Amino acid sequence: GENVEQHPSTLSVQEGDSAVIKCTYSDSASNYFPWYKQELGKRPQLIIDIRSNVGEKKDQRIAVTLNKTAKHFSLHITETQPEDSAVYFCAASTGTASKLTFGTGTRLQVTL
């Protein structure tokens, strides 16, 4: 089955700096890669996703890049703010009938 590894497990940045979280996947047939954000004590929520026919996708301060050859994808957050502090999960799936496999999460702390 699919295996998704996520790094780092914790990340601390100063407000205004950029943050990058990386994930690798094992199944070359994977074609859908969402990112979920979970604030402390809250439910995970989808923040951005990318499909394998696209190399990069942006939404305001967040972007996701995909390298199919290397089988890795990354979340980029620019101009970080305290409200970006949360746990971020990457995930991958291999098709419309395939369940998501989640990474183990990255705890991002944005300090003032």
Add this chain to the structure above:
Amino acid sequence: DAGVIQSPRHEVTEMGQEVTLRCKPISGHDYLFWYRQTMMRGLELLIYFNNNVPIDDSGMPEDRFSAKMPNASFSTLKIQPSEPRDSAVYFCASSFRRINEKLFFGSGTQLSVL
């Protein structure tokens, strides 16, 4: 729509007791998922349903866990008997038409087994 609704929000029980977690998915969603979240293992998929039919229960830890979806608006996850290692946050989630479409999570049930 009120989103995915889970109950209870918190459950504290003693080892050996039966625990039942409840979930109401978003109306019209075809898929329902049960996840378990722990610090060590992150988000683990336990089981999912498509149109009320269980499709994949390979994530269910052992026979002590069971899940049902008697209709499109209700699902239960039961643990009998419960053990301390079952302590975790259990999330229910639903999605509209495809299994890997945007997941809408419920607020979760924080389960503590003493």
